Amino acid sequence: MKSVLKIVPLCLFLFFSIDSHSQDLITNTLNRKSFSLNGTWNYIVDPYETGYYNYRYEPYDQLKQKNNSAFYNNYHTDDKSELVEYDFDRSPTILVPGDWNSQDDRLLYYEGTIWYKRSFDYQQADHNNRLFIWFGAVNYKAEVYLNGTKLGSHTGGFTPFNFEVTGLVKTRDNYLVVKVDNKRVREGIPTLNTDWWNYGGITRDVKLIEEPATFIRDYFIGLKKGSAKTISGYLVADNVTGREKLTITIPELGLSEDVVVTDDSRVEFDIATEKLELWSPASPRLYTVMITSAYQTIKDQIGFRSISTEGPDILLNGKPIFLKGISIHEENPLRRGRAFGEADGLVLLNWAKELGCNYVRLAHYPHNEHIVRLADKMGMMVWEEIPVYWTVDFTNEKTLHNARNQLAEAITRDKNRASIIIWSVANETPPSDIRNRFLVNLADHARELDDTRLVSAALEKHFRDGVNIVDDEMGNHLDIVAFNQYTGWYGGSLEDAPDSKWDIKFNKPVVISEFGGGALQGLHGSIDERWTEEYQEYLYQQNLKMIERIPNIRGTSPWILADFRSPKRLLPGIQDGWNRKGLVSDNGIKKRAFYTLRSFYDKIDEKYE
Numbered sequence: 294m295k296s297v298l299k300i301v302p303l304c305l306f307l308f309f310s311i312d313s314h315s316q317d318l319i320t321n322t323l324n325r326k327s328f329s330l331n332g333t334w335n336y337i338v339d340p341y342e343t344g345y346y347n348y349r350y351e352p353y354d355q356l357k358q359k360n361n362s363a364f365y366n367n368y369h370t371d372d373k374s375e376l377v378e379y380d381f382d383r384s385p386t387i388l389v390p391g392d393w394n395s396q397d398d399r400l401l402y403y404e405g406t407i408w409y410k411r412s413f414d415y416q417q418a419d420h421n422n423r424l425f426i427w428f429g430a431v432n433y434k435a436e437v438y439l440n441g442t443k444l445g446s447h448t449g450g451f452t453p454f455n456f457e458v459t460g461l462v463k464t465r466d467n468y469l470v471v472k473v474d475n476k477r478v479r480e481g482i483p484t485l486n487t488d489w490w491n492y493g494g495i496t497r498d499v500k501l502i503e504e505p506a507t508f509i510r511d512y513f514i515g516l517k518k519g520s521a522k523t524i525s526g527y528l529v530a531d532n533v534t535g536r537e538k539l540t541i542t543i544p545e546l547g548l549s550e551d552v553v554v555t556d557d558s559r560v561e562f563d564i565a566t567e568k569l570e571l572w573s574p575a576s577p578r579l580y581t582v583m584i585t586s587a588y589q590t591i592k593d594q595i596g597f598r599s600i601s602t603e604g605p606d607i608l609l610n611g612k613p614i615f616l617k618g619i620s621i622h623e624e625n626p627l628r629r630g631r632a633f634g635e636a637d638g639l640v641l642l643n644w645a646k647e648l649g650c651n652y653v654r655l656a657h658y659p660h661n662e663h664i665v666r667l668a669d670k671m672g673m674m675v676w677e678e679i680p681v682y683w684t685v686d687f688t689n690e691k692t693l694h695n696a697r698n699q700l701a702e703a704i705t706r707d708k709n710r711a712s713i714i715i716w717s718v719a720n721e722t723p724p725s726d727i728r729n730r731f732l733v734n735l736a737d738h739a740r741e742l743d744d745t746r747l748v749s750a751a752l753e754k755h756f757r758d759g760v761n762i763v764d765d766e767m768g769n770h771l772d773i774v775a776f777n778q779y780t781g782w783y784g785g786s787l788e789d790a791p792d793s794k795w796d797i798k799f800n801k802p803v804v805i806s807e808f809g810g811g812a813l814q815g816l817h818g819s820i821d822e823r824w825t826e827e828y829q830e831y832l833y834q835q836n837l838k839m840i841e842r843i844p845n846i847r848g849t850s851p852w853i854l855a856d857f858r859s860p861k862r863l864l865p866g867i868q869d870g871w872n873r874k875g876l877v878s879d880n881g882i883k884k885r886a887f888y889t890l891r892s893f894y895d896k897i898d899e900k901y902e
């Protein structure tokens with residue numbers, strides 16, 4: 294089979310590198326040779342940011358004192374007369390990955406700076422290789438130093454980033470210092486106000502990656518848009534001088550195709566195949582894909598499928614589907630704190646499976662890579678979202694650049710995951726012209742980076758003259774019209790819900806991205822007593838009857854799988870700092886409404902088979 298080679302001009306590659314971090318990102322780190330820096334780190338809580346340097350330095354010795362007192366120098370002294378006011382090695386320790394809020398009660402509400410330090414030795418396999426330090430995520434702003442040298446900074450609490458450290462790593466006694474600041478800021482993404490806990494810290498994996506001087510940094514391999522028998526995509530090699538032959542092999546399909554990449558550009562390919570088993574929730578088929586160069590072989594497990602829309606239908610591999618979903622925050626209530634590992638993902642996705650879901654909305658930010666890869670394996674379709682949440686500063690160019698960068702990092706990391714079918718650019722943002730320009734910019738950026746998936750956002754409806762109306766201008770720019778509605782919780786009558794009237798201004802698939810209500814697990818009473826399980830159960834019964842009748846309805850992801858921590862939920866004896874809209878309690882106990890949703894999903898498929 295002849296592969297069609299197209300060398301994409303460097304300018305196009307540079308176009309994709311507008312957001313610097315996404316341009317440098319090393320993908321598929323789980324399948325690369327790496328040295329884990331997870332484990333016990335020392336930390337210093339520093340609300341006054343003393344760690345940059347000590348303001349009390351002697352006139353004659355300013356430079357030395359200033360340097361020595363900066364925490365990133367991890368300074369020690371045997372000179373008993375010398376003034377040094379910190380010592381990482383005598384400071385407390387904390388686990389990485391993991392937020393600090395759930396590891397030390399004194400830090401439960403802490404918002405500020407904490408300095409982390411990890412010492413390590415490293416025996417480089419080959420001194421011609423290159424070294425990178427990679428972070429799965431740091432919330433919210435990270436400044437990274439190695440052996441006293443500043444590597445750089447990163448803003449955004451839910452996407453990966455890496456820095457090259459070739460030539461900086463010693464065989465012994467390296468010290469990696471990370472300044473983490475989780476203060477909420479007006480211009481941030483998200484901004485000051487969110488209905489989730491502001492977990493700070495090095496919240497995901499950290500690793501040292503060793504790569505050949507010329508290495509395969511990134512690639513996109515999937516089903517060609519509009520075809521069921523062509524695998525296509527691109528490969529990106531780093532530090533190519535002249536020409537580099539790469540080979541893409543998919544042993545189970547008997548495929549092996551050579552391509553040539555030159556001068557740091559990327560190379561595109563199309564590979565015809567006859568016998569591809571498509572990925573779906575019923576059959577989540579993953580293929581081992583290998584990319585080989587003269588210096589290395591990178592392996593990945595990739596599913597091939599298509600996702601598209603046709604009028605009101607969502608088509609998976611050309612067939613209409615209904616998204617039987619649930620929304621999920623990145624918290625494993627059984628363990629407390631930010632979820633980060635495969636074990637957390639299994640707890641959450643197994644509950645979703647028990648609900649009868651074929652789809653999850655990972656709210657309101659990109660979750661860790663482990664749960665996304667689990668979704669690939671378990672056959673769970675995914676809505677992945679960036680935290681453009683509520684009232685971000687739509688007038689601020691820096692805020693837009695931050696949102697674009699987080700979107701690019703999420704797409705760069707996960708574009709080979711068959712489970713992801715939707716990129717979401719926002720949640721419940723108040724409509725305005727400036728907000729529309731901001732979101733259209735993000736929707737266009739998502740499609741530039743990946744035109745194989747659907748783009749959506751959680752909009753809102755409004756109510757006029759007895760009719761629920763969905764006419765948000767953004768509906769014209771999205772593939773799926775999704776919106777949150779809380780009939781029976783934030784207004785509206787549960788009794789009348791099934792007969793409510795809807796006017797949806799778009800002939801597109803409609804997904805109810807949120808509905809729900811709170812219940813304290815174990816609190817029982819009548820269906821009109823708020824906070825009882827019976828109230829929540831009745832709310833689900835009535836909302837589901839209503840949803841079935843909404844025009845073009847093609848899915849829902851009720852709010853939310855499990856109770857989660859929120860500083861906004863303060864009702865003593867009921868909330869106590871927890872949002873209680875979960876179908877599972879913070880002790881992992883299912884509430885009555887869990888079974889209401891499950892029986893709805895058991896029946897809904899009949900309409901779409």
Ligand code: GCU
Nearest residue numbers: 488720721777807852872874
């Ligand atoms: C909003 C928002 C959620 C929030 C939920 C609630 O729709 O999207 O983040 O937690 O409502 O009020 O519980």
